Amino acid sequence: MSNSTSRDAILGRIRHSLGRPAQMPDTPPDTPDEVTDRLKNPVANLIPARAQLPHAQQIDLFIKMATQVSATVTRVGSPDDIPREVARYLADQNLPARVRVAPDAGISGLAWDQTMLDISAGIAGPEDAVSVTPSFAAVAETGTVMVRSGPDHPYTLNLLPDTHIVVVHASRVTGCYEDVWARLRQSEGHGNMPRTFLWVTGPSRTGDIEQTIQLGAHGPRRLHIVLVDDT
Amino acid sequence: MHRALPVAIRKGNNAMHVSTSPKFRENAHDALLDQSLQRALGRLKTGFKDKRSAAIAALPEFEALRDKAVEIKNHTLENLDHYLTAFEANVKANGGHVHWCKDSEEACQTILKICRDKDAKSVLKGKSMISEEIGLNAFLEKQDLQVVETDLGEYIIQLRHEPPSHIIAPAIHVHKEQVADSFRATHKGRDPNRVLDEPRDLLDEAREVMREHFFAADIGITGANFLIAETGTSVIVTNEGNGDLTQTLSRVHIAVASLEKVVPTLEDASTILRVLARSATGQEMSSYTTFSTGPRRAEDLDGPQEYHVVLLDNGRSNMLGTDFQDMLRCIRCAACMNHCPVYGAVGGHAYGWVYPGPMGSVLTPSLIGINQSGHLPNASTFCGKCEEVCPMRIPLPKMMRHWREREFEKHLGASSVRYGLKGWAFMASRPRLYRAATGLAARLLRILGGGRGALRSLPFAGGWTQIRDLPVPEGKTFKQLWEEQQKNKSRQDGGPK
Amino acid sequence: MTSPIPPVRPRVGLFVTCLVDMFRPTVGFSAVKLLEDAGCIVDMPMDQTCCGQPAFNSGDRDSAKKVARPLIAMFAGYDYVVAPSGSCAGMISKHFPELFADEPAILADVKALSAKTHELVSFLTDIMQVKTLNVQFDGTVTYHDSCSGLRELGVKQQPRALLQTVSGLAIREMKEPETCCGFGGTFCVKYPEISGKMVGDKTADIAATGATTLLAGDLGCLMNMAGKLRREGSDIEVRHVAEILAGMTDHAPGIAGRDPEGK
Numbered sequence: 001m002s003n004s005t006s007r008d009a010i011l012g013r014i015r016h017s018l019g020r021p022a023q024m025p026d027t028p029p030d031t032p033d034e035v036t037d038r039l040k041n042p043v044a045n046l047i048p049a050r051a052q053l054p055h056a057q058q059i060d061l062f063i064k065m066a067t068q069v070s071a072t073v074t075r076v077g078s079p080d081d082i083p084r085e086v087a088r089y090l091a092d093q094n095l096p097a098r099v100r101v102a103p104d105a106g107i108s109g110l111a112w113d114q115t116m117l118d119i120s121a122g123i124a125g126p127e128d129a130v131s132v133t134p135s136f137a138a139v140a141e142t143g144t145v146m147v148r149s150g151p152d153h154p155y156t157l158n159l160l161p162d163t164h165i166v167v168v169h170a171s172r173v174t175g176c177y178e179d180v181w182a183r184l185r186q187s188e189g190h191g192n193m194p195r196t197f198l199w200v201t202g203p204s205r206t207g208d209i210e211q212t213i214q215l216g217a218h219g220p221r222r223l224h225i226v227l228v229d230d231t
Numbered sequence: 232m233h234r235a236l237p238v239a240i241r242k243g244n245n246a247m248h249v250s251t252s253p254k255f256r257e258n259a260h261d262a263l264l265d266q267s268l269q270r271a272l273g274r275l276k277t278g279f280k281d282k283r284s285a286a287i288a289a290l291p292e293f294e295a296l297r298d299k300a301v302e303i304k305n306h307t308l309e310n311l312d313h314y315l316t317a318f319e320a321n322v323k324a325n326g327g328h329v330h331w332c333k334d335s336e337e338a339c340q341t342i343l344k345i346c347r348d349k350d351a352k353s354v355l356k357g358k359s360m361i362s363e364e365i366g367l368n369a370f371l372e373k374q375d376l377q378v379v380e381t382d383l384g385e386y387i388i389q390l391r392h393e394p395p396s397h398i399i400a401p402a403i404h405v406h407k408e409q410v411a412d413s414f415r416a417t418h419k420g421r422d423p424n425r426v427l428d429e430p431r432d433l434l435d436e437a438r439e440v441m442r443e444h445f446f447a448a449d450i451g452i453t454g455a456n457f458l459i460a461e462t463g464t465s466v467i468v469t470n471e472g473n474g475d476l477t478q479t480l481s482r483v484h485i486a487v488a489s490l491e492k493v494v495p496t497l498e499d500a501s502t503i504l505r506v507l508a509r510s511a512t513g514q515e516m517s518s519y520t521t522f523s524t525g526p527r528r529a530e531d532l533d534g535p536q537e538y539h540v541v542l543l544d545n546g547r548s549n550m551l552g553t554d555f556q557d558m559l560r561c562i563r564c565a566a567c568m569n570h571c572p573v574y575g576a577v578g579g580h581a582y583g584w585v586y587p588g589p590m591g592s593v594l595t596p597s598l599i600g601i602n603q604s605g606h607l608p609n610a611s612t613f614c615g616k617c618e619e620v621c622p623m624r625i626p627l628p629k630m631m632r633h634w635r636e637r638e639f640e641k642h643l644g645a646s647s648v649r650y651g652l653k654g655w656a657f658m659a660s661r662p663r664l665y666r667a668a669t670g671l672a673a674r675l676l677r678i679l680g681g682g683r684g685a686l687r688s689l690p691f692a693g694g695w696t697q698i699r700d701l702p703v704p705e706g707k708t709f710k711q712l713w714e715e716q717q718k719n720k721s722r723q724d725g726g727p728k
Numbered sequence: 729m730t731s732p733i734p735p736v737r738p739r740v741g742l743f744v745t746c747l748v749d750m751f752r753p754t755v756g757f758s759a760v761k762l763l764e765d766a767g768c769i770v771d772m773p774m775d776q777t778c779c780g781q782p783a784f785n786s787g788d789r790d791s792a793k794k795v796a797r798p799l800i801a802m803f804a805g806y807d808y809v810v811a812p813s814g815s816c817a818g819m820i821s822k823h824f825p826e827l828f829a830d831e832p833a834i835l836a837d838v839k840a841l842s843a844k845t846h847e848l849v850s851f852l853t854d855i856m857q858v859k860t861l862n863v864q865f866d867g868t869v870t871y872h873d874s875c876s877g878l879r880e881l882g883v884k885q886q887p888r889a890l891l892q893t894v895s896g897l898a899i900r901e902m903k904e905p906e907t908c909c910g911f912g913g914t915f916c917v918k919y920p921e922i923s924g925k926m927v928g929d930k931t932a933d934i935a936a937t938g939a940t941t942l943l944a945g946d947l948g949c950l951m952n953m954a955g956k957l958r959r960e961g962s963d964i965e966v967r968h969v970a971e972i973l974a975g976m977t978d979h980a981p982g983i984a985g986r987d988p989e990g991k
Contacts, residue, residue: 155475193524196524263921639786698921
């Protein structure tokens with residue numbers, strides 16, 4: 001019911017209320033340069049000082065902030081250490097050894113056979129209790145991990161399993177959200193987005209019953225970050 | 232496989248778009264006597280308010296970010312037509328659809344048509360105040376669609392057949408024992424002796440029940456905290472992850488948003504996000520901030536096959552260029568109601584429509600008319616706390632005053648107040664008469680007080696003395712005493728030595 | 729806040745406020761004493777009545793203007809206008825320009841009036857640079873921040889700073905001194921039950937401090953809280969802060985307090 005009458009009526013009312021002349025159907029839009037420029041060349045507004053640290057301190061801040069929101073973080077020396085760290089974490093937490101991983105070469109292509117874990121790759125289903133996914137970037141400012149959907153990263157892996165283990169490369173930790181947008185534009189081209197781009201700041205939570213915070217509302221109860229030192 | 236659904240949601244119970252705002256006084260009376268509600272409201276203090284203060288103290292740039300956020304929204308509103316058409320073009324470029332809807336009816340019909348086209352039986356919902364505004368649940372249920380709210384708070388009030396009492400904590404008025412009662416009554420086929428004492432028990436059960444809904448859903452409806460013109464993206468901000476599952480597991484994702492949600496760029500959204508969660512729950516950032524653009528891509532393994540944005544006007548375009556334009560900056564953080572002493576006294580239901588608290592007292596008259604909601608902008612002491620905490624610096628008290636002016640112009644208020652004001656203005660603009668009258672009144676009250684310092688009751692002052700004693704004047708007025716003093720002074724100065 | 733250096737002996741027009749005029753002249757005389765002690769020449773135009781706020785906040789702009797308009801000329805000749813009330817001072821300094829925005833002929837005069845209008849205690853500290861007072865008050869006080877003074881004029885530390893120089897006086901802060909007492913002008917009689925809940929919460933916070941005297945800078949709020957305390961049977965004394973600062977507590981019993989002679 002994409003009703004062009006309603007569209008025109010609403011836009012007409014907006015223009016009228018803003019004191020602009022009615023837009024005739026055959027006239028070109030009168031978009032001011034200010035608007036066109038802003039959309040073409042997005043600029044950062046105000047970046048908090050805490051996000052503007054040297055990279056080593058950004059990583060420390062990222063760990064601190066992520067921990068503050070109830071995520072756990074372990075640092076490993078190289079991607080080869082990821083399977084062992086996942087196995088260690090699951091054993092420590094007494095969690096199942098059956099793991100669903102993202103079909104991303106950087107994750108599913110690791111030497112999982114060194115562990116006793118039962119690994120499969122693909123989307124998450126109702127039975128999956130643990131997932132391992134890559135990340136696009138991470139932001140020190142608030143301890144936020146950024147994940148994007150795509151063929152190598154089904155979106156359900158981030159939300160359905162009770163435990164979400166996410167791999168963050170230290171080189172991809174940035175100070176602020178704006179840095180991530182710049183990187184995304186670089187990799188996707190300006191104005192393009194994946195179907196879903198998700199900021200994850202700690203595990204799922206709710207305070208809806210008597211304002212007491214409980215983790216694991218509908219999404220993961222645990223968010224474990226494996227931080228790979230690749231810098 | 233289409234599993235039998237464990238929850239039987241009763242149909243046609245949502246009366247939330249029927250306003251009880253004209254009965255605000257009675258609603259407030261009942262709310263003040265409701266011990267259970269009063270206990271729940273007591274939690275606002277230690278919950279949202281203290282956490283907000285701590286989060287703001289941790290970010291020195293908070294005030295400057297507020298200014299930036301205001302600038303962004305003001306600029307967007309001044310160019311709303313341009314940004315909306317840019318947003319629309321980018322949604323389309325990504326394979327999505329935009330539906331412009333003038334009012335609630337059109338929005339509901341549009342959503343129904345999408346459901347019918349997909350032959351849908353069930354609709355999952357992430358939390359959306361716009362869907363409350365348009366009365367979507369009741370409408371869809373009348374059309375024999377099963378509607379399930381997935382946000383825990385929304386789910387609880389759906390089971391209780393109540394509207395939300397708060398815009399970010401819809402079940403803030405409900406106690407855990409009441410939640411347990413609702414769950415036992417609704418979740419059939421479970422052990423009747425199971426333990427549902429603690430919030431954790433209740434959450435675990437809700438999570439299990441909801442999982443089955445998630446895997447059976449046809450249509451997923453969410454709201455939107457932002458629409459991004461640059462990319463054609465809708466953004467939701469959640470903590471539970473329910474909105475994400477709603478929009479990912481369903482075949483069709485419909486984002487319902489009012490048109491002032493648009494911002495120019497990802498950077499602009501990021502700036503406002505820095506003040507949103509801090510003002511709302513006192514978190515530095517909510518658990519999930521989700522940017523959704525178009526349907527799943529050809530190579531994607533999951534995600535919705537269709538993406539629709541229902542863009543609602545419902546009177547907002549008429550607010551532009553008026554005294555109420557600034558209200559369109561609102562980002563629905565709820566800081567105003569969390570800090571409002573009136574909301575804190577009576578809770579959200581007393582306000583009688585979708586949006587409670589100070590933001591509701593300004594917005595509701597714009598949406599349903601001042602003649603239906605005259606109490607709301609009047610039920611404020613103008614203490615200014617709402618404006619102080621509003622991250623978008625919306626001058627809420629000033630706009631409530633503007634509503635009082637409209638009401639006065641339309642002769643909607645009580646005529647006794649009207650004549651009272653006119654009579655008072657008559658006196659107060661005649662200094663000699665005023666002086667005589669106040670001098671007389673002060674003496675009279677003094678005599679009535681009889682040395683007691685205060686009166687327990689007084690004719691025509693019932694509103695005052697119902698609650699508190701009326702302090703009696705000292706005796707003479709300041710002006711009488713001042714005049715006497717000045718006379719004495721000049722007599723002393725000019726008198727014989 | 730930086731302020732221009734005041735004239736050596738500024739001429740101050742006292743806007744005494746309608747409530748002080750009728751109910752509590754002691755506050756007016758306390759203000760006069762404080763201002764004179766600070767070096768001001770104080771005058772009180774006899775024709776003043778009210779700032780117009782009751783009508784302004786009720787949406788009746790015409791009545792508000794009718795009452796407010798005479799003040800513009802009445803106070804034109806003074807260096808400053810000072811009111812022992814954040815609410816009335818806020819009305820003149822913050823809202824008059826909005827009220828008269830549609831009258832360009834007098835708007836400049838209105839803005840000049842607004843710019844020189846101050847709340848009493850912040851005027852003493854911020855403009856007259858009063859740092860200490862040579863007065864005595866033996867007792868524990870708690871101070872309620874009235875909303876308009878606090879949020880429109882930034883009155884917060886000024887009264888506390890001066891109270892700390894009063895010998896014998898101790899301040900004990902209540903839990904939420906910045907939360908509205910529920911007065912709100914006509915609000916308290918239009919929605920008495922809600923107002924009653926708010927002032928009840930406030931008096932509970934006041935009582936919990938153990939202070940023997942409640943202070944604030946606005947008579948409306950003070951009458952609301954005093955009336956409620958009295959209704960509850962509390963013997964906490966209620967006074968305008970100026971009465972303490974001027975050392976004039978022997979002029980009158982506390983607000984809503986019994987006459988000592990019992991006349």
